[in-house]
Amino acid sequence: KNEVEQSPQNLTAQEGEFITINCSYSVGISALHWLQQHPGGGIVSLFMLSSGKKKHGRLIATINIQEKHSSLHITASHPRDSAVYICAAPSFPNAGGTSYGKLTFGQGTILTVHP
Amino acid sequence: NAGVTQTPKFHILKTGQSMTLQCAQDMNHGYLSWYRQDPGMGLRRIHYSVAAGITDKGEVPDGYNVSRSNTEDFPLRLLSAAPSQTSVYFCASSYRTGGEAFFGQGTRLTVV
Numbered sequence: 233k234n235e236v237e238q239s240p241q242n243l244t245a246q247e248g249e250f251i252t253i254n255c256s257y258s259v260g261i262s263a264l265h266w267l268q269q270h271p272g273g274g275i276v277s278l279f280m281l282s283s284g285k286k287k288h289g290r291l292i293a294t295i296n297i298q299e300k301h302s303s304l305h306i307t308a309s310h311p312r313d314s315a316v317y318i319c320a321a322p323s324f325p326n327a328g329g330t331s332y333g334k335l336t337f338g339q340g341t342i343l344t345v346h347p
Numbered sequence: 348n349a350g351v352t353q354t355p356k357f358h359i360l361k362t363g364q365s366m367t368l369q370c371a372q373d374m375n376h377g378y379l380s381w382y383r384q385d386p387g388m389g390l391r392r393i394h395y396s397v398a399a400g401i402t403d404k405g406e407v408p409d410g411y412n413v414s415r416s417n418t419e420d421f422p423l424r425l426l427s428a429a430p431s432q433t434s435v436y437f438c439a440s441s442y443r444t445g446g447e448a449f450f451g452q453g454t455r456l457t458v459v
Binding site: 280317 | 380387389390392405406408435439444445446447448450451452453
């Protein structure tokens with residue numbers, strides 16, 4: 233079982249739809265990252281959150297530390313939102329060796345929004 | 348702000364050749380790391396550095412070397428390229444471990 237799991241792996245939506253991507257993790261974390269990667273492009277950090285909810289434009293990220301679950305929501309989706317969305321969980325800073333500062337990534341969710 | 352700059356963006360290398368992927372950040376971040384991204388494998392950490400002069404291995408370090416002589420630069424060296432090193436490489440920085448991560452645009456490397 234992967235330490236960070238995302239669902240769904242693929243998501244197709246029509247423009248304007250409300251979208252939810254889920255991330256569950258089994259590692260102990262200090263915060264959770266949501267990243268965005270456009271086809272052939274670089275990786276952009278969308279959110280880093282350790283509790284509650286964060287909002288940026290049409291993007292909302294929530295996290296429930298007790299349940300080890302986070303969600304990324306996109307309201308009024310648009311074709312330019314088409315990208316791969318990745319959640320990542322960092323190891324606790326005091327973990328040693330190869331796990332020190334390690335980000336464990338989910339497999340990513342491929343989102344396609346049609347006009 | 349440049350953020351994290353990676354060069355080159357694309358490169359084709361022959362088996363057995365060596366090369367250096369460059370990573371430079373201008374945010375005075377202490378923590379830098381190199382990842383490779385492969386289909387179906389996600390992103391995996393190759394090497395990382397918590398400060399100038401300090402580097403350590405990630406989960407897939409074999410065939411790669413790094414050094415950190417200053418805060419800004421963190422080059423990744425392929426010692427003797429193999430087709431298995433065909434991948435997209437990302438450099439990432441953060442102010443501290445576990446902090447918000449800033450990624451470079453990636454280097455798409457093909458080893459033939």
